[in-house]
Amino acid sequence: MSVLTLPAQPAQATAPAPVPWQRMLWVTWRQHRAMLIGLTSVLAAVAVFLLIAGLDVHHAYTALTACRPVNSNACAALNTHFNDAYWPMGNTVDIFMNLTPVLIGMFTGPAVLARELETGTFRYAWTQGIGRVRWTIAKLTLLAVVITILAWAFSQLFDWFFDPIMDFEAMSIVASKGVFDTRGIDFAAWTLVAFAIGACLGMLIRRIIPAMAATLGVYLGLDLLSWLVLREDYPVAIDTTDANLFNGPSTPSSPWVLRTWTVGHTNWWRYIPASRFWPMQFIESGWLLVLAIALIAATVWLVRRRAA
């Protein structure tokens, strides 16, 4: 006689059964392990590069900053060498780093649902006892968490790699997009939102390649919107008449001057000091997180009401 491997837990009409996370963990891993292993491998390969190059950069920068007297020819030579050898490389890596969230999102998000729809396997997946709503919630949540953690870890390594270059070029941690977007928790938040955009568009468009292209477009639009419009309006700016704040040499801790105006004979500045870096990070990551959750909820809703 055959034996049921698990006791039947009938879904009560009144209390819906919870999402069986442990089972869905296996399902998600089995079905998306190729993607996850691929993503981890690529990030790991880049990480090895960042580690090797980073040691080199740190070594050169330590030598440069330790060089005395500062105005000597020897120090000038070190300065030129650092500028020629590491700044272009660092800058290129930084540009790629700014695009990494959307690349991760494009290659992970759309396939989750669009592949099921393209191959017809959704007819299998969505008629199993667990139900398609739980299936979608579990898959998207688990993948989102893993991808966000990977992105966060990767960005920490990049930050370490980029510190000397940021210092050398005196890029402000609040004003420079290339720095702010890749530091703290912002990079992870952007990666999460890119994944959510991809997943939602995959369900909406139902085909992987067009959904990938649409993900890129939507992401870049959102990125520009936040950079050019929203970020200046985060409630962290300060108004001042103290000109001394902006007189010193540029450093990563330089403030971000948003605008200046004159009232009578007094000059006013509106600026974001570097000390507001973390509030800004939390504000931006906060709305990105809310947006990502909303997109995932919208995706679940689309799956639920989908007309086959």
Add this chain to the structure above:
Amino acid sequence: MNVIETRELGKSYGKTWALRDCTVAVPEGRLAALVGPNGAGKSTLMNLAVGLSLPTTGTVTVLGMSATAPAVLHDIAFLAQDAPVYKNLSVADMLHLTKNLNWKFDYAQAKARLADLGIPLKKKTGKLSGGQQTQVALTLALARRPRLLVLDEPLAALDPLARQDFMATVMTAMADDGVSVLFSSHALADLERVADFVIVLGNGELRIAGDTDELLAEHRLLTGPAAEADRLAGLLEPVQVKRAEAQAHLLVRTGGPTGQKPVPPGWEAHPVGLEELVLAYLRPTNIKSSSAGSRTELTDVTR
């Protein structure tokens, strides 16, 4: 109890109605054949029954619950057309996957059946033959211990031998576990001997549905002189009229709701086969469907 009950069920895609005004009830314990040509609305009806799509009009109740209730999937197993399985997964992985996606799953039964079928667990399902893929999908579906098994054109990709195996498995499940089955096919021959309930769809509309035995008992093929065909047709409201040179064949519903009709003098009555009956309803000579009612109405043929 009825395993499936639809009431004025309709589904439209834009302006096209894939299924319209379908009211039908399938009793428990039957092998119900859903027949009709390609594009008749069979898959639409099945997708509605398993909750994959939502009705545009009307309702569909499965096992006493709304087809969209999440709990209903607990007791329904669906085998979609072309047996979709993940082609990159091994048979063993499909087994684990299905086990993890269901609250109840008879792992031992599934494994034993696959062993009986000689299907290697380590092989990728994409590398199996079409017949084996269908068998894997059926095994997984039955291991869920469903009360209702919904099969959408499962035989299409199978050779005759595999068809026989498939049917044998389905019949065994019905006999052993009391599973009810809704089975669609565009080739009635597959189901003629086993279906005890028939639903005929044509062009998105329900043409006729009922117990096979009752339907066969109610219908007769009348053969007689062609000259009298029109007069008789006006009287008997035949489903289908066929004329040869001197003879006419009228497929008539002699019994049923309208009462038993006597065979007119000079005419011979023959029993009809299921295939003949279904084809008559699919290709009626004198049929007009009413857009208001769910039932097809037969019109007078006196012209």
